[in-house]
Amino acid sequence: MPLVLLAALLLAPAALLNAQSKNVDMYWVDVEGGAATLIVAPSGESLLIDSGFAVGDRDAKRIYAAAQQAGLKKIDYFVLSHFHADHAGGLAALSKLIPIGRFYAHGDDVETENQQWLDSFKTASSGKYTIVKPGDKIPVSGLQVLVVASNEQLLPNPVNGGGPNPLCAEAEQKAASAPENRRSVGLLLSYGKFKYLNLVDMDWEKEMELVCPINKVGKVTLYQTGRHGSFDDAGAPALLGAIQPQVVVVNNGPRKGMGQNAPIKSDNPPGKHVAPYEANTYLRLSKTPRIEGVWQEHKSLIDPDPQHNTAEDMIANLDDAGDHKGNWIKASVEKDGKFSVTNSRNGFSKTYKAR
Numbered sequence: 001m002p003l004v005l006l007a008a009l010l011l012a013p014a015a016l017l018n019a020q021s022k023n024v025d026m027y028w029v030d031v032e033g034g035a036a037t038l039i040v041a042p043s044g045e046s047l048l049i050d051s052g053f054a055v056g057d058r059d060a061k062r063i064y065a066a067a068q069q070a071g072l073k074k075i076d077y078f079v080l081s082h083f084h085a086d087h088a089g090g091l092a093a094l095s096k097l098i099p100i101g102r103f104y105a106h107g108d109d110v111e112t113e114n115q116q117w118l119d120s121f122k123t124a125s126s127g128k129y130t131i132v133k134p135g136d137k138i139p140v141s142g143l144q145v146l147v148v149a150s151n152e153q154l155l156p157n158p159v160n161g162g163g164p165n166p167l168c169a170e171a172e173q174k175a176a177s178a179p180e181n182r183r184s185v186g187l188l189l190s191y192g193k194f195k196y197l198n199l200v201d202m203d204w205e206k207e208m209e210l211v212c213p214i215n216k217v218g219k220v221t222l223y224q225t226g227r228h229g230s231f232d233d234a235g236a237p238a239l240l241g242a243i244q245p246q247v248v249v250v251n252n253g254p255r256k257g258m259g260q261n262a263p264i265k266s267d268n269p270p271g272k273h274v275a276p277y278e279a280n281t282y283l284r285l286s287k288t289p290r291i292e293g294v295w296q297e298h299k300s301l302i303d304p305d306p307q308h309n310t311a312e313d314m315i316a317n318l319d320d321a322g323d324h325k326g327n328w329i330k331a332s333v334e335k336d337g338k339f340s341v342t343n344s345r346n347g348f349s350k351t352y353k354a355r
C-alpha cells in the first residue's frame with residue numbers, strides 16, 4: 001500500500017471507514033413525555049431533534065448517554081421543533097456535555113411565557129442558528145431530511161408520492177390550538193425506501209392542512225406520534241389513514257401524552273368521522289390500515305388498561321418516573337429498507353421491511 005494512502009486511512013475517522021456496513025440508527029430517548037430523537041447516519045453524522053425537559057439535567061444526561069452508546073463525539077445538527085419546556089428544556093445542559101455543530105428552529109416568534117426557551121436556545125446556539133422553512137433540508141450526509149412544516153407554514157407541493165386524499169371528504173375539522181405547537185418544525189427523513197415522519201406537536205387543524213385535500217407527505221414507514229400520543233389534539237384519522245405508517249413510536253411519559261385522550265366531542269356532526277374514530281390513542285393507531293407495530297416509551301399510567309396500551313414487550317418503561325432507568329427504543333435501518341426496532345429494557349426486537 002502506498003504510504004500516502006496508508007496515512008490517509010490512519011487519519012480517516014472511524015465512522016468513515018465503517019460507512020459501508022453501518023445502518024441508520026435512531027434512538028427515542030426516554031424524556032418522560034418530552035421529545036428527544038437522536039439519529040445517526042451511516043456517514044457517522046448525527047441529528048438530534050429536541051432535547052427533553054430541564055428537570056435537574058436528567059434528560060440532557062440521558063441524551064448524552066445515547067450519544068455515547070452511538071459512539072458520537074459531537075452532535076452535528078440539532079433541530080429544535082418549538083420553544084416549549086418538554087422540547088427545549090434539556091438543551092442548556094446538553095450543550096455543555098457535548099459539542100453541537102449547527103442549530104435549526106422555526107424563527108423567533110415565541111409565546112411570552114416561553115421566552116426563556118428562546119433565550120436558552122439563542123445562548124446555546126450562539127451564532128450557529130438557521131431559521132428553517134418548508135422545503136429546506138437539514139444537510140445530514142447520506143440522508144435526506146426535508147423540512148415539511150415550520151412556523152405554521154407547510155410544504156406547498158406534495159413530495160414522496162403524495163397526492164389527493166380521499167379521506168378528506170368525511171374528515172372532521174377542529175379549531176386551531178395555541179400557536180407554538182402549530183409552529184413545530186416537522187421533518188420527513190428518507191433513507192431509500194425507509195421514510196420517517198415527525199410532526200412533533202403540530203395540532204389537528206394543521207395536520208388536516210398538511211394532508212387535505214392533498215396529502216403533501218405521502219406514505220411513511222415510521223411515524224413518531226404527534227403531541228406525545230395525546231389524541232385528540234392531534235392524530236387525525238385522515239392523517240393516519242393517508243400516511244399509513246407501518247410502525248409507530250409513541251414518545252409518551254407515564255402521565256403525559258398517550259392516555260390524555262379528549263373524549264369524542266358531542267358537537268361533532270353525526271357521520272362526519274373517518275374510521276377508525278377511536279378516542280383511545282392505542283386503539284386508533286392499531287386500527288389504522290396496514291399498521292404493523294406500535295411501540296411506546298412508557299406504559300400509560302393515566303390509562304393503564306392493557307387494551308389501551310401496546311404489548312408489554314414493546315413498552316420501554318413500565319413504572320413511574322424515578323423507578324426506571326430511562327430505557328430507550330431504537331430503530332436500526334439497513335440500506336435495503338429492512339429495519340429492526342428494539343426495546344432497551346428487555347432486548348425485545350422485531351424486524352420489519354419498508355414497503
Ligand SMILES: [Zn+2]
Pocket residue numbers: 034035084086087201227228
Ligand atoms: Zn411537546
